Amino acid sequence: MDAAQSGQRIDNFLTSRVKGVPHSRLYRALRRGEVRVNKGRVKPSYRLRSGDLVRIPPLRAAQTKAPARPPEPKLRHLLSAVLYEDERVMAVNKPSGMAVHGGSGLSWGLIEAMRALRPGDPELELVHRLDRETSGCLLLCKRRSTLRELHRLIREKAVDKRYLCLLAGDIQRKELRVDAPLRKNLLRSGERVVRVDPAGGKPACTIFRPLRRLGDFVLAEAELLTGRTHQIRVHAAHSGMPVAGDEKYGDAEANRHLRSLGLNRLFLHASALTFSPNYRERPLHIEAPLPTELRNLTEALGKGQCTSS
Numbered sequence: 219m220d221a222a223q224s225g226q227r228i229d230n231f232l233t234s235r236v237k238g239v240p241h242s243r244l245y246r247a248l249r250r251g252e253v254r255v256n257k258g259r260v261k262p263s264y265r266l267r268s269g270d271l272v273r274i275p276p277l278r279a280a281q282t283k284a285p286a287r288p289p290e291p292k293l294r295h296l297l298s299a300v301l302y303e304d305e306r307v308m309a310v311n312k313p314s315g316m317a318v319h320g321g322s323g324l325s326w327g328l329i330e331a332m333r334a335l336r337p338g339d340p341e342l343e344l345v346h347r348l349d350r351e352t353s354g355c356l357l358l359c360k361r362r363s364t365l366r367e368l369h370r371l372i373r374e375k376a377v378d379k380r381y382l383c384l385l386a387g388d389i390q391r392k393e394l395r396v397d398a399p400l401r402k403n404l405l406r407s408g409e410r411v412v413r414v415d416p417a418g419g420k421p422a423c424t425i426f427r428p429l430r431r432l433g434d435f436v437l438a439e440a441e442l443l444t445g446r447t448h449q450i451r452v453h454a455a456h457s458g459m460p461v462a463g464d465e466k467y468g469d470a471e472a473n474r475h476l477r478s479l480g481l482n483r484l485f486l487h488a489s490a491l492t493f494s495p496n497y498r499e500r501p502l503h504i505e506a507p508l509p510t511e512l513r514n515l516t517e518a519l520g521k522g523q524c525t526s527s
Contacts (some may be wrong), residue, residue, distance in 0.1 A: 225366035228255065229262040232274065239277045241321025265369065288331040292316075296331055302504045306364045306497060307345070307357060308332070311506045314353040314483045318344055332358060341365075346372065346415060349448065351463075354381070354488025354506040364495065371493055378492040381440040381450055382429075382508060383518070384485035386472040387459025388436050389428040390470060396424045396453040400446045402431070411466070412448040414456050422446040424453040432519035434472070435462060439489075450486060461486050479518050480511065488510060 232244045232253065254273040255266070266272070268373040299311040312318070312328055319327035330342050336342055345357040345368045359365040371377050398421030403411050413419075422442040430437040436459070440450045451467045454460050460468040462476050462485040473481075487508055494501040508516075 224266060224268040225369045226266050226362070227262065228253070228260055228264045228266060228272075228390040231266060231272070234343075234440060236274065236277050241319065243277060245321070247277065287334055288326050293331055293335055296328070297335060301355065301506055302502075304360050306495070307368075307502075308342075308358050309491065309504045309506075310356050310358065312353055312356040312488075314351055314509070317350045318347045318356065328356065329358070345369070346377075346445070348488055349451075349484075349486075351484035352381075352486045353483075353509055355504055356488070357493045357504075358493060363492065364497070367496060369494070371495075375443065376493060378490075379442045379445075379488065380401065380490040381442070382487045382489045382512075383438055383440050383450060384432070384462040384512075385426070385436050385438050385454055386434065386462055386469045388431065388459075389426055389438060389459070392427065394426045394457065396451055396457055398422060398456055400449060400452055402447055408446070412446070412452045414452065420444075420446060422449050422453065424450055426454070426457070430516070430520075433517060435519060437516055438441055451484075476515070479515055481515050483511070485512055485515070 227245060229248065233241065233461075236244065245262060247253050248260070248262050251272050252261070252275040253266065255270050257273075259272070283383060291489070295313065296310065299313070300308060301311050302309040310332065317324050317327040321327075331348055333339075333342050339360045341360060341362055343362075345359050345365065345367055348354065348356055357368070357407065359368060361446045368377070370376045389469050398414045399416055400412050400422040401415035401419035403413055421444060425441040425443065427441070428436050442449060442455075448467070451461050455464070455467040460472075462468070463473060463481050463483055464486075466471065488506060489508070490503065490505045492501055492503045
């Protein structure tokens with residue numbers, strides 16, 4: 219492994235090296251230990267280091283004529299969803315319901331769509347990820363060297379990530395800090411569920427700040443100090459104020475009420491990213507406006523249509 223790949227996640231490295239192999243097959247190879255780094259098993263999140271020896275088993279590409287191309291309406295929408303772009307990075311306002319990449323039965327995701335739109339950027343990669351149900355700021359990178367730097371900034375907690383969420387409950391202070399270790403669990407059905415686990419979980423911290431009281435709900439800002447799977451959703455539920463529209467960790471009665479007001483998605487939106495890359499003299503601050511359907515809901519709740527039946 220040379221310095222050019224240093225800092226890259228092993229799953230992203232495999233995707234770029236083994237063209238045409240389904241993501242599900244790559245992740246299965248990692249889980250089974252077929253892929254070895256320095257003769258040992260690694261998780262998909264492992265970041266390569268200069269000098270690593272990677273063993274890739276024979277993997278058969280999917281028997282398809284060509285990579286799946288996203289529908290043209292989706293591509294046109296993503297063209298208008300670019301929030302910021304320069305010669306090194308791009309930020310996209312990801313729609314709710316769109317996965318960040320293909321796999322697990324999905325033939326394409328946002329990164330595949332952006333590569334189809336930008337064939338002149340062969341090194342285009344995701345810098346971080348968002349849940350499929352979450353909308354908002356998603357950062358992509360055009361250069362491998364910049365990707366390594368941004369991953370370093372994330373590891374050093376030098377990337378400020380802010381989210382807007384509607385919570386079923388209230389925050390009785392200026393801010394609520396939730397320090398609760400999280401552990402991923404895989405159910406027999408294959409569904410991934412995250413739980414608070416003080417004994418075996420990984421450290422996770424979220425700060426919630428109330429912005430506006432809306433009857434039985436509160437519009438809040440969430441600041442991520444760590445980046446665990448489903449972190450905001452699980453920490454909110456753990457604190458007794460689940461995220462609106464959350465079918466996995468949320469409040470079923472509150473969700474039914476909000477559906478009657480038009481909410482048909484998770485009310486979680488990545489609203490802003492701030493970081494200082496070394497190629498810029500000033501910090502880069504990127505914002506994604508609240509989607510129309512979420513803004514309309516807050517207006518409806520603000521008019522007093524907010525008491526659960």
